[in-house]
Amino acid sequence: MSTTLPQELPPTPYLRVDPVRLRHNIRRTAERAEDAQVALRPHVKTHKCVEVAKLQLAAGAVGITVATLGEAETFARHGFDDIFIAYPLWLDDVSARRMRDLAADATVTIGVDSSEGAAAAGRHLGEGARALVEVDCGHHRSGVHAHEAGTLALTAARAGLDVRGVFTFPGHSYAPDKLGQAAVDEARALTEAAEWLRVAGIEPAVVSGGSTPSLSSADTDVLTELRPGVYVFGDAQQWELGSMSPDDVALTCRATVVSHSNGRLVLDAGSKALGADRAPWATGYGRLLEHPEARIVLLSEHHAVADLGEAPLPAIGSRVDVVPNHVCNAVNLADTLYVEDAGVLTAWPVVARGQNG
Amino acid sequence: MSTTLPQELPPTPYLRVDPVRLRHNIRRTAERAEDAQVALRPHVKTHKCVEVAKLQLAAGAVGITVATLGEAETFARHGFDDIFIAYPLWLDDVSARRMRDLAADATVTIGVDSSEGAAAAGRHLGEGARALVEVDCGHHRSGVHAHEAGTLALTAARAGLDVRGVFTFPGHSYAPDKLGQAAVDEARALTEAAEWLRVAGIEPAVVSGGSTPSLSSADTDVLTELRPGVYVFGDAQQWELGSMSPDDVALTCRATVVSHSNGRLVLDAGSKALGADRAPWATGYGRLLEHPEARIVLLSEHHAVADLGEAPLPAIGSRVDVVPNHVCNAVNLADTLYVEDAGVLTAWPVVARGQNG
Numbered sequence: 001m002s003t004t005l006p007q008e009l010p011p012t013p014y015l016r017v018d019p020v021r022l023r024h025n026i027r028r029t030a031e032r033a034e035d036a037q038v039a040l041r042p043h044v045k046t047h048k049c050v051e052v053a054k055l056q057l058a059a060g061a062v063g064i065t066v067a068t069l070g071e072a073e074t075f076a077r078h079g080f081d082d083i084f085i086a087y088p089l090w091l092d093d094v095s096a097r098r099m100r101d102l103a104a105d106a107t108v109t110i111g112v113d114s115s116e117g118a119a120a121a122g123r124h125l126g127e128g129a130r131a132l133v134e135v136d137c138g139h140h141r142s143g144v145h146a147h148e149a150g151t152l153a154l155t156a157a158r159a160g161l162d163v164r165g166v167f168t169f170p171g172h173s174y175a176p177d178k179l180g181q182a183a184v185d186e187a188r189a190l191t192e193a194a195e196w197l198r199v200a201g202i203e204p205a206v207v208s209g210g211s212t213p214s215l216s217s218a219d220t221d222v223l224t225e226l227r228p229g230v231y232v233f234g235d236a237q238q239w240e241l242g243s244m245s246p247d248d249v250a251l252t253c254r255a256t257v258v259s260h261s262n263g264r265l266v267l268d269a270g271s272k273a274l275g276a277d278r279a280p281w282a283t284g285y286g287r288l289l290e291h292p293e294a295r296i297v298l299l300s301e302h303h304a305v306a307d308l309g310e311a312p313l314p315a316i317g318s319r320v321d322v323v324p325n326h327v328c329n330a331v332n333l334a335d336t337l338y339v340e341d342a343g344v345l346t347a348w349p350v351v352a353r354g355q356n357g
Numbered sequence: 358m359s360t361t362l363p364q365e366l367p368p369t370p371y372l373r374v375d376p377v378r379l380r381h382n383i384r385r386t387a388e389r390a391e392d393a394q395v396a397l398r399p400h401v402k403t404h405k406c407v408e409v410a411k412l413q414l415a416a417g418a419v420g421i422t423v424a425t426l427g428e429a430e431t432f433a434r435h436g437f438d439d440i441f442i443a444y445p446l447w448l449d450d451v452s453a454r455r456m457r458d459l460a461a462d463a464t465v466t467i468g469v470d471s472s473e474g475a476a477a478a479g480r481h482l483g484e485g486a487r488a489l490v491e492v493d494c495g496h497h498r499s500g501v502h503a504h505e506a507g508t509l510a511l512t513a514a515r516a517g518l519d520v521r522g523v524f525t526f527p528g529h530s531y532a533p534d535k536l537g538q539a540a541v542d543e544a545r546a547l548t549e550a551a552e553w554l555r556v557a558g559i560e561p562a563v564v565s566g567g568s569t570p571s572l573s574s575a576d577t578d579v580l581t582e583l584r585p586g587v588y589v590f591g592d593a594q595q596w597e598l599g600s601m602s603p604d605d606v607a608l609t610c611r612a613t614v615v616s617h618s619n620g621r622l623v624l625d626a627g628s629k630a631l632g633a634d635r636a637p638w639a640t641g642y643g644r645l646l647e648h649p650e651a652r653i654v655l656l657s658e659h660h661a662v663a664d665l666g667e668a669p670l671p672a673i674g675s676r677v678d679v680v681p682n683h684v685c686n687a688v689n690l691a692d693t694l695y696v697e698d699a700g701v702l703t704a705w706p707v708v709a710r711g712q713n714g
Contacts, residue, residue, distance in 0.1 A: 067658060067659045089615070090674050092674065095368060136619065142618045142662075143618055258499070259471055266499050271683075276683070301402060301685055303498050303499060305497075305499075316471055333689070356690075357367060
């Protein structure tokens, strides 16, 4: 897949990967999972790259997690054969046909969080389609309450699905004071949900959780599987949450200084390169890797305006590395990641970019 | 360019265009410019589509505005020959070569907002390259102060550029109580900057401004040119600012209801389809066209969670139209816009998607 480029780098803004940091991040998390004897099933929505997913499998991941049918199809086409679509998919005639085609190439598990969704999946996919019941552990996005997991599992099983267990996403770990609490909530909800499955007569083989912020607190006595995504690259959110250090950041957006308007640094990387994500607790719209004191105070489509306080401004025409707030959305804006490894420039296609459906 | 699709619509989420509303929006703004006897040079960053730009030219636009060299190259390849790159481009050897190639196909004007930028442009592009001096009228993004415009114009002219006038972007119009004030600031800054150009011995042929929120208040006695972008489609920001009505919204993201978790509507359109934009004054992460009472209270990459209050929830598996907060960023996430016109489904490629550099 990857292409070695003999020629010059692309125009800014572009995304560059530090392969040493990337491999370190992949290895560290794989070792943590191995030490705790839990399966690691990384979420590939973060990188959408075959090359990165292969590194993850080579380091011991049991399979991959995706968010959409389109992502699953893309990775299956590249030989990935154990895929969890961690999403309450709605199956109609068209998506069911796609699921059946996909099942010819890969073992696929889907999420269910409603009796309607379970019934549609059972009706369209037929006997034995694998599913996990999604549980809401405090993020309040999707999923049923833990005490409803048994009833839903039974409904899904009666609809013909092979209910393999339960999963949750502790997304409320994305808050500076909630990383540990989210992991506690995750373990509690999954324990309770797994118990309700047993009450319903279904032994949960899979108890799956994990987010990058809560990773180091994840209760691996409860969980059988971890599904972090962002840990491969890191981003300004992980930096500011304290879940990863700036020294771990393996993906940046290389930008050119185009102006010093109003005494601030104006860069050519805007929301169309970085994404517009800004959590309420974020200090700005991203960080500058070599200027930790800088704050991106204004972001528009093609401008990031950074305040460097009293520090001297890098010259107009010079280049800086921006750490996006949310790396998953930054990657999804790019067709290519550029990797400089031991002096060789390689282009990794973002093969699943835009595969939202 | 466009393709007539005989077959089914794509999986959700996808972007759909209402062509009747689109044509109405284009016509209304063209008429306003014509009535006021100002040139209309729409910003095509909003749609990145040849088909929409052609409708704009057919309605009387004098040329197009773009934000990047890549967008300019894309539109020049499709025959657009009068292009303003409304950006303080930094020109180095590579981008200068691209600019020279571009100039073979189109009349191109660039922005300058620093003596460094002007010197580099003059050095690389040679005599006669067209430029407008960018003025900051209150958005505090890029641009010089109005009273510095004459000095910069003189520097640029001495560097060899053909300084044609001044431009600004009244981006501070993006606040509920600032639409009119931003237009006043725009007119004042441009008047002063134009005067400073005359003091420097340069007659400004072009006095260019305009944003969609400030459009109806733009002072067309001062401005010779308007550069709005969003007006073609509208979005939730314009809706909530009151600068466009929900009845004007010509682009939506068609999404499927995948869950009723926690009694709320969970849709399969997240930040990877809608963009993550949320201004401090926005009521949520987008709006639902047919459910004005709904608020999108949580957005992640593939989930939008909408609170409908006491209203009944559309059924799981049904479809709704989401109005993105910022349509420019939503379009830049899609490869295709789907247009249903008089029963015929057409696909418009987003040809300049991702052309950030």
